[in-house]
Amino acid sequence: MKPVRILFVCLGNICRSPLAEGVLRELAAQKGLASQISVDSAGTGGWHIGDPPDRRSIEAARRHGIDISGLRGRKVSKADFAAFDLILGMDGENVKTLRQLAPAGLEDRIDLFLSYASGRDQDVPDPYYDGPEAFKRLYQMLEAGCSSLLERLEERTS
Numbered sequence: 813m814k815p816v817r818i819l820f821v822c823l824g825n826i827c828r829s830p831l832a833e834g835v836l837r838e839l840a841a842q843k844g845l846a847s848q849i850s851v852d853s854a855g856t857g858g859w860h861i862g863d864p865p866d867r868r869s870i871e872a873a874r875r876h877g878i879d880i881s882g883l884r885g886r887k888v889s890k891a892d893f894a895a896f897d898l899i900l901g902m903d904g905e906n907v908k909t910l911r912q913l914a915p916a917g918l919e920d921r922i923d924l925f926l927s928y929a930s931g932r933d934q935d936v937p938d939p940y941y942d943g944p945e946a947f948k949r950l951y952q953m954l955e956a957g958c959s960s961l962l963e964r965l966e967e968r969t970s
């Protein structure tokens with residue numbers, strides 16, 4: 813597989829994108845692909861810079877043997893567009909913000925996560941104001957999406 817650098821982006825960088833980061837890292841390790849994939853996450857908003865992930869995302873990951881408690885929130889920067897091959901927004905609003913921020917010529921690195929991963933034009937909904945069930949659904953959605961993403965990346969040759 814061609815080495816690839818992936819940045820997951822959501823609004824706050826405490827619920828969806830850090831959980832996606834932890835899940836993809838774990839699935840890549842299970843497939844022996846850890847050295848070919850570097851993964852990070854960031855938010856389009858700056859409210860949670862330096863914060864650990866939301867405790868509900870930490871718990872959802874922990875239930876599946878994944879520790880994301882050491883991750884810290886950060887805001888996406890212009891430098892990220894050159895530093896990553898793929899910048900995947902969790903929802904359409906994230907993608908819109910990323911397109912506004914991207915330096916000229918690097919917009920093609922941006923895509924909607926589930927659209928790139930599985931060809932489905934579908935958002936990963938923001939669970940921040942929802943209950944525990946939303947975080948269970950979030951985990952399942954991210955696991956399925958990251959699994960499809962890995963399959964697509966394994967097929968990628970250029």
Ligand code: 4NP
Nearest residue numbers: 822823824825826827828940
């Ligand atoms: P996330 O969820 O984008 O999945 O990290 C959110 C977390 C915090 C806020 C919004 C969304 N917030 O407004 O603080």
